[in-house]
Amino acid sequence: MIPYGRQTISDDDIAAVSAALRNSLITQGPVVEAFERQFAAHVGAKHAVAVNNATSALQLAMRVAGIGPGDRVVTSPITFLASANAAVYLGAVPDFADIDAATYTLDPAALAREWKPDTRAVVAVDYAGQACDLPEIARVARSRGAVVIGDACHAVGGSFHSAAAPGRSWRLGGNPWADMTVFSFHPVKTMTTGEGGMLVTDRQDWADHARLLRTHGMVRERDHFVLPADDPVLGEKGPWYYEMQDLGWNFRMTEFQAALGISQLGKLEGFLARRREIVAAYNAGLADLEWIHVPRLRHPEDVGTASWHLYTVQVDFAAIGQTRSEVFKALAAEGVLAHVLYIPVHLQPWYRKVYGYGPGKCPVAENFYAHAMSLPLFPTLEDSEVRHVIESVRRLGRSAARTVGVAA
Ligand SMILES: Cc1ncc(COP(=O)(O)O)c(C=O)c1O
Numbered sequence: 001m002i003p004y005g006r007q008t009i010s011d012d013d014i015a016a017v018s019a020a021l022r023n024s025l026i027t028q029g030p031v032v033e034a035f036e037r038q039f040a041a042h043v044g045a046k047h048a049v050a051v052n053n054a055t056s057a058l059q060l061a062m063r064v065a066g067i068g069p070g071d072r073v074v075t076s077p078i079t080f081l082a083s084a085n086a087a088v089y090l091g092a093v094p095d096f097a098d099i100d101a102a103t104y105t106l107d108p109a110a111l112a113r114e115w116k117p118d119t120r121a122v123v124a125v126d127y128a129g130q131a132c133d134l135p136e137i138a139r140v141a142r143s144r145g146a147v148v149i150g151d152a153c154h155a156v157g158g159s160f161h162s163a164a165a166p167g168r169s170w171r172l173g174g175n176p177w178a179d180m181t182v183f184s185f186h187p188v189k190t191m192t193t194g195e196g197g198m199l200v201t202d203r204q205d206w207a208d209h210a211r212l213l214r215t216h217g218m219v220r221e222r223d224h225f226v227l228p229a230d231d232p233v234l235g236e237k238g239p240w241y242y243e244m245q246d247l248g249w250n251f252r253m254t255e256f257q258a259a260l261g262i263s264q265l266g267k268l269e270g271f272l273a274r275r276r277e278i279v280a281a282y283n284a285g286l287a288d289l290e291w292i293h294v295p296r297l298r299h300p301e302d303v304g305t306a307s308w309h310l311y312t313v314q315v316d317f318a319a320i321g322q323t324r325s326e327v328f329k330a331l332a333a334e335g336v337l338a339h340v341l342y343i344p345v346h347l348q349p350w351y352r353k354v355y356g357y358g359p360g361k362c363p364v365a366e367n368f369y370a371h372a373m374s375l376p377l378f379p380t381l382e383d384s385e386v387r388h389v390i391e392s393v394r395r396l397g398r399s400a401a402r403t404v405g406v407a408a
Pocket of ligand 1: 053151183184197
């Protein structure tokens, strides 16, 4: 069976993890710091804060931006649950604006239309690895006093071009439009630490605050203590002393995860090149089918810089006379495991129950869902497997044509 995604781990990754496990310190130490420095340099951001997963990174981003009860956070409904759930954890109201029908990313015009006076943050999701229209999203959000949090969980290592800044490309995490950007290192993503996430920003105060919050708001550095020397009980500041100065969480990354992260980061460009190659092969093998829309890029130059995490096509199931379940079954019989990414978040039972959201709120996203099918995409997919996936998909149309022929 060919899954939709899979990590690429080789002997050098395993050696890096083993070496880190031999150190006396195995959680949040110098290897995490080195990973943060290298990752920040890679994406072109001033600061990077490593955490246990990207859901935590989203929470930290919102918390340091001051998001809390009474605030609304808007994101795309075509995302993983975490992009919206993070707002809920902070007591804010998660909300959704519709997607752009061509790129499946947050539509800036819909964002402006849905804007409410209490909207304080936008989580801009780079669906499938294609950057969303960050300059336009930032224009809408900033002119209304909101912060832009880039959710580049699908787009680790990606960069994009923009009609707003011709002749240049910008890195996700290192561009002037996202105030902060978060990345995920879950195994199916473009590089992995097992579980893991990163928050990047150019703002020193936000990075410092995020670091404080990822270990329970606890301070051990003498220069930063706030209780005075004449405190009646905690006056003496010996080597044992620590202070909790804010309410944080345990969001720490381990040293061996960071070691894996450093090892994977060194191979990221190769992983992305192979992903682009597979996407090009899929596009070439499927684009002539009238009942399939292959992914479209907002900017043609992104063909060489997008960091494809998913390969999601839009299928006209009615045209081939099969339901999506039947198509999935037929593909599974060929050893191809397709997936649907994602069910629009606003349609989840919990979101309906708590916020009263439901069908009709984001019609473009709902239509996208009705036709969505993600095909296998990961660097170790062999050319022969790519050809097999293409052939299996093409056969769906041929068997439909035969059925129609027999019926006629
Ligand atoms: C768009 C998006 N945002 C956030 C997350 C959360 O990432 P993590 O699993 O590292 O918490 C994911 C993970 O699937 C994601 O796809």
